[in-house]
Structures are given as C-alpha cells and as structure tokens.
Amino acid sequence: MSAPLAIEAPRARAGAWLVSARAWLFLILLLIFFEIWSRAALHVTFLFNGFNMQSIGVFTVQPLLLALGQTFVIISGGIDLSVGFTMGFAAVVAAHVINAAQPEIGPAGAFVVGTLVALAASAVPGLINGLLIARLRIPPFIGTLGMFGVARGTAFLLAGGTTISVNNPPLVFIGTQEVGGIPAIVIVTVAFLLGLHYLLAQTRFGQYTYALGGNRQAAVRAGIDVRRLTVSLYVLSSLCAGLSGILYTGRFLAGAAQAGEPLLLDSIAAVVIGGASLFGGSGTVFGTLIGALIIAVIQYGLVFIDVEPFWQFVAVGIVIIISVLVDQTQKRLGGGRQDE
Amino acid sequence: MSDAAPLLAAKGISKRFGGVQALKGVELSVAPGEVVALAGDNGAGKTTLIKIVSGVFQADAGELRYEGSAIRFANPQEARRAGIETIYQDLALADNLDVGANVFLGREPHRRVLGVPVIDRATMRAEARRSLDVLDIQLHRYDVPVRTLSGGQRQAVAIGRAIYWKARVLIMDEPTAALGVPEQRKVMALIRNLKAGGVGVIFISHNLGDIFEISDRIVVLHRGVNAGERATRATNPDEIVRLMVGG
Ligand SMILES: Nc1ncnc2c1ncn2[C@@H]1O[C@H](COP(=O)(O)OP(=O)(O)OP(=O)(O)O)[C@@H](O)[C@H]1O
Ligand SMILES: [Mg+2]
Numbered sequence: 001m002s003a004p005l006a007i008e009a010p011r012a013r014a015g016a017w018l019v020s021a022r023a024w025l026f027l028i029l030l031l032i033f034f035e036i037w038s039r040a041a042l043h044v045t046f047l048f049n050g051f052n053m054q055s056i057g058v059f060t061v062q063p064l065l066l067a068l069g070q071t072f073v074i075i076s077g078g079i080d081l082s083v084g085f086t087m088g089f090a091a092v093v094a095a096h097v098i099n100a101a102q103p104e105i106g107p108a109g110a111f112v113v114g115t116l117v118a119l120a121a122s123a124v125p126g127l128i129n130g131l132l133i134a135r136l137r138i139p140p141f142i143g144t145l146g147m148f149g150v151a152r153g154t155a156f157l158l159a160g161g162t163t164i165s166v167n168n169p170p171l172v173f174i175g176t177q178e179v180g181g182i183p184a185i186v187i188v189t190v191a192f193l194l195g196l197h198y199l200l201a202q203t204r205f206g207q208y209t210y211a212l213g214g215n216r217q218a219a220v221r222a223g224i225d226v227r228r229l230t231v232s233l234y235v236l237s238s239l240c241a242g243l244s245g246i247l248y249t250g251r252f253l254a255g256a257a258q259a260g261e262p263l264l265l266d267s268i269a270a271v272v273i274g275g276a277s278l279f280g281g282s283g284t285v286f287g288t289l290i291g292a293l294i295i296a297v298i299q300y301g302l303v304f305i306d307v308e309p310f311w312q313f314v315a316v317g318i319v320i321i322i323s324v325l326v327d328q329t330q331k332r333l334g335g336g337r338q339d340e
Numbered sequence: 341m342s343d344a345a346p347l348l349a350a351k352g353i354s355k356r357f358g359g360v361q362a363l364k365g366v367e368l369s370v371a372p373g374e375v376v377a378l379a380g381d382n383g384a385g386k387t388t389l390i391k392i393v394s395g396v397f398q399a400d401a402g403e404l405r406y407e408g409s410a411i412r413f414a415n416p417q418e419a420r421r422a423g424i425e426t427i428y429q430d431l432a433l434a435d436n437l438d439v440g441a442n443v444f445l446g447r448e449p450h451r452r453v454l455g456v457p458v459i460d461r462a463t464m465r466a467e468a469r470r471s472l473d474v475l476d477i478q479l480h481r482y483d484v485p486v487r488t489l490s491g492g493q494r495q496a497v498a499i500g501r502a503i504y505w506k507a508r509v510l511i512m513d514e515p516t517a518a519l520g521v522p523e524q525r526k527v528m529a530l531i532r533n534l535k536a537g538g539v540g541v542i543f544i545s546h547n548l549g550d551i552f553e554i555s556d557r558i559v560v561l562h563r564g565v566n567a568g569e570r571a572t573r574a575t576n577p578d579e580i581v582r583l584m585v586g587g
Binding site (some may be wrong): 198202203204207208210211213214215217218219220221222223224281282 | 396415416417420421426428430432433434435436437441442445446447448456457458459
C-alpha cells in the first residue's frame with residue numbers, strides 16, 4: 001500500500017462565504033456613510049429613523065423580486081432581459097382582471113382571481129423564452145431581448161397607453177399597510193425569498209440549476225433533463241416578475257405597462273453585486289438580497305441627503321464595477337483555481 | 341470467456357457527423373466478468389462508439405442488445421438506469437460543484453429537516469470519500485468545487501462516480517490518462533476486482549502495456565471500422581499496432 005495521496009485543495013467554500021461577508025460589510029459601511037453624512041449635513045439620523053428603514057424595505061421589493069428570478073437564470077448560464085416588461089404586463093393584467101371581477105364577485109374573490117390570472121399571464125413570456133432557448137437553441141440574450149419587445153408592446157396595448165387605476169382592498173392592504181411595524185409587502189417578499197432560497201440551496205432543482213451553469217454537458221450525461229429545466233427556469237423568472245407586477249398594483253393602486261421599465265439593469269446588478277458570475281455556475285439568494293439592498297440604500301440614501309438623483313446611476317454603476325473587480329482580486333489572492 | 345453470452349452488444353453501428361463518417365458497421369460486445377479493450381489511433385471512433393452505447397448519441401444505423409434483447413437508450417439516464425456507467429474521456433464533471441455533488445449528480449439523496457426534504461450533502465460527501473478511498477486517493481476537503489482539484493484528482497472523482505453506482509457494465513474512456521503511476525495501478529486493481537464481481541468492462545486506452553495486462557479480448561478500430569479482434573492471450577503488441585494503423 002502506498003501512502004495515500006493527499007493534496008491541499010484551496011478553501012473555496014470559505015471563499016463563497018467570504019463573498020457574502022464582504023457584501024454585508026459593504027452594506028454596513030454604506031449605512032454608516034449615510035448616517036455620518038446626514039448627521040453632519042442635515043443634523044438628523046439616517047439609520048435610526050423607522051420611516052427610512054421601512055422605505056428602503058419597500059423600495060427594495062420590486063427590483064429584488066426581479067433579481068431573484070434573474071438569480072436562477074444567471075446561475076444556469078442564461079440571462080432574462082424581458083423581466084421588466086413582464087412585470088408591467090402582469091401589473092396591467094392584474095388591474096384589468098380585478099376591475100372586471102370586483103363588481104361581480106367582491107374584493108376577496110377579485111383579489112384571488114386577479115392574482116392567479118396575472119401570474120398565469122406572466123408565465124407565458126417565460127414559457128416562450130424557455131422554449132426558444134431550450135428547444136430552438138436561441139441564445140438567451142437574443143431570445144429574451146425579443147421577448148422584451150413583445151411583452152413591452154403587449155403591455156402598452158393592453159393598457160391602452162395609460163395607467164389603469166385599481167382599488168382592491170386586500171391588494172391595497174398588502175401594498176400599503178403594515179403588520180407589527182413591518183410593511184406587509186416586505187413580509188410577503190421575505191416569505192417568497194425564503195421559499196426560493198430553499199428551492200435553490202436544498203432541492204435537486206437548485207442543484208441542477210448550478211450543474212447546468214457549471215457544465216451543461218455534465219448535466220446532460222448525469223441524466224438531467226436540461227431542456228425542461230431551462231424552460232422551468234425562465235418560467236420561474238417571469239413568475240417572479242409577475243409577482244412583482246401584482247405587488248406594484250397594490251402599492252401604487254394602478255397597473256402600468258412601464259412599471260418595471262427601469263428595473264431590469266438594477267435586477268442584473270443586484271445579482272452580480274451579490275456574488276454571482278454572469279458566466280453561470282455561482283450565485284445565491286441571500287447574495288442577491290444583499291445586492292438589492294445595497295442598490296436600494298444607495299438610491300434612497302442619495303435622495304435623503306439631497307444629492308441630485310442622477311448621481312444614483314453613477315454610484316450604482318461604480319459599485320457594480322468595483323464588486324466584480326474585488327471578486328476577481330479575491331479569487332487571485334485566495335480561493336479557487338486561477339485563470340491562465 | 342468470449343463464449344459466455346454477451347451482456348451488452350453493439351451490432352452494425354454507423355454514425356455520421358456532417359461530412360465525417362465516424363463509424364461504419366462497427367461491432368462490439370462484452371460478457372459478464374470480461375474486460376474488453378477498445379484500441380485504435382486518434383480519431384478511430386472509440387469515443388463515438390461508447391457514447392452511442394451509453395446513450396449520449398443515437399446511432400444512424402445498427403442496434404444495441406442488452407441481456408439478449410434489443411434496446412435503445414434515448415439518453416444517458418436510460419443507460420445508467422439499465423446499469424451501464426461510463427467514465428468519459430472529458431470527465432463530464434460540473435466544475436462548480438463539490439466532489440459529493442458530482443458523484444451524486446442526478447441521484448441526490450435527501451434527508452428531512454422538520455419534515456421538509458433537503459439534499460443530504462453530508463451523506464454525499466461521506467460516500468464520495470468512500471468511493472475515492474477505493475482508489476486510495478484522499479482529498480483534504482470534499483466540499484470544494486472540483487475546479488480546484490488537480491487533473492488526476494478530477495479523474496479520480498469521475499472514476500469514483502462510475503464505480504459508486506455498482507454498474508453491470510462499466511465503460512472507461514482513457515480512465516488513467518491523467519493519473520500518476522501508483523494511481524494507475526490502483527485503477528488496474530479496481531478493474532480486476534470488478535471483473536471478479538462479474539462486471540463487464542469496456543476499457544479504452546492507448547497504453548498497450550495496460551491493455552495486455554488487464555484485458556481478455558482486444559477490439560481494434562481503424563477509421564470507423566472494425567480492423568480486427570483478438571483474444572489477448574493469442575496475440576502480441578506488434579500485431580495490435582499493425583491492426584491499429586490499418587496494416
Ligand atoms: N460531436 C462530434 N461532432 C462532429 N464530429 C465528431 C464528434 N465527435 C467525434 N467526431 C469525429 O468523429 C471521429 C471519431 O472521433 P472519436 O472521438 O470517436 O475518436 P477516438 O477514437 O475516441 O479518438 P481519441 O483516441 O483521440 O480519443 C473524428 O473524426 C471526430 O472528428
Ligand atoms: Mg476518444
């Protein structure tokens with residue numbers, strides 16, 4: 001018997017943990033920065049103001065929901081550019097269906113029917129995306145870019161070019177009220193996020209999503225039905241967008257085609273800042289949560305300290321670049337195999 | 341040995357990739373407890389043939405017979421379910437997943453936490469460690485992505501995955517190419533063990549020393565056709581090389 005071969009492998013697990021620790025640290029530093037600034041410049045607290053924290057929570061919901069679906073798609077090695085308008089499409093559908101149903105079956109019934117129909121409608125763009133990508137092998141970037149246009153046009157057509165007011169008590173409660181000091185919309189989102197975390201981290205579905213992004217060939221040879229998986233992933237992404245659209249109608253008492261228009265890039269940014277690679281194979285739900293919080297804190301914080309709103313774009317852009325740079329530097333210094 | 345009924349047989353297999361006729365009417369069979377070496381120069385069609393047998397590709401013509409009856413594998417899953425495990429030349433590992441996840445990819449065990457089923461990563465790691473122990477390869481950590489392992493360690497993971505599932509037919513496409521000499525010996529010993537346990541082994545290698553040491557029969561491919569087949573005892577390396585170069 002020869003001596004067992006034992007070779008030290010880098011601690012990549014610790015590396016993954018470090019990514020999220022770093023993002024948390026960055027979030028804390030951001031909060032401290034805004035606290036100091038607002039005390040110095042405005043003589044008020046930023047952090048210990050319940051209203052601010054609630055607003056940031058509510059402000060995070062919509063981009064976070066898009067980013068959560070995007071997380072799964074990006075881990076699998078794809079991208080979904082259509083989420084913003086799928087969200088608008090779902091918002092418009094929800095508003096229309098609730099307005100039509102409420103006089104007939106009352107608020108509670110209209111809420112249930114409107115939510116289910118809007119979710120079902122939002123699944124359609126995802127289904128088409130998935131089939132285009134999985135069956136016809138259209139690159140995700142192109143397929144979902146096409147769907148971006150289709151969903152956008154359809155949403156504006158359905159809305160007749162305007163926003164559709166809707167007043168449905170259960171939906172308005174979720175969108176605007178608090179439970180125990182926490183906005184209901186935040187509670188709904190957190191519950192949904194925990195479900196997605198379970199799906200990604202603890203089930204075969206999640207495991208296969210990572211495998212697909214890591215090596216499609218390996219996934220196929222392990223017997224994973226990668227086509228069905230791909231379709232499911234794009235449907236999941238558009239369901240997240242659909243939920244975001246439904247909550248939007250509760251929050252703003254209206255459905256609007258452009259509801260998700262500015263959120264696409266924020267959603268991708270949240271995933272990347274959260275430590276995922278755009279090449280696929282890595283990323284986590286909690287990473288994306290921190291990414292979305294970082295973006296929301298920057299955007300809200302800059303408004304709070306009275307900086308011109310356009311600086312938000314600059315700041316978020318810089319954070320994206322820095323987070324990718326730091327990630328690569330860390331890989332070079334510590335975890336993982338280095339590039340050649 | 342070769343008069344035992346074949347466990348798995350490929351008959352008249354043809355496969356074309358665009359303008360390349362990779363295989364033309366090729367025959368290959370393996371009996372329980374038999375080790376068949378598949379030899380041939382680069383591009384002879386060895387990998388293509390075993391990918392057809394393991395369900396990765398579909399043959400354009402020809403048939404597969406398993407335990408005496410015709411069978412089709414629409415995908416690798418069906419072949420694995422039937423008891424055919426394959427170690428691929430390109431290893432087919434998900435580099436971003438850890439050792440346990442790769443060994444169990446597609447067949448993850450679950451445990452329950454408060455009634456909720458979750459993937460049992462601890463079991464996957466422990467079992468992966470045991471299957472690598474057979475090769476006497478120990479890693480310091482089993483929870484790192486296989487991307488961070490050496491070429492030989494990665495090859496060991498691919499071998500460990502195939503042997504863990506107790507196949508009836510084991511197909512190995514150049515399984516020792518990246519291994520050090522001691523580990524190569526372990527793989528040879530492993531094949532001998534599997535053979536004693538009645539497993540049919542198809543073994544692709546460019547190493548004539550290994551082929552002559554381990555195999556019962558040698559099948560030679562040349563440019564996509566059978567160039568010859570010999571009982572290992574009744575031939576010699578010179579003759580095999582002549583067959584390989586089409587002489
Ligand atoms: N997926 C594919 N698409 C197109 N052509 C292919 C494909 N796979 C193999 N070929 C072609 O089929 C022929 C046989 O290749 P194969 O990989 O089976 O050879 P091999 O005997 O395994 O060679 P090696 O010893 O180098 O591994 C080659 O000409 C190769 O170019
Ligand atoms: Mg080959």
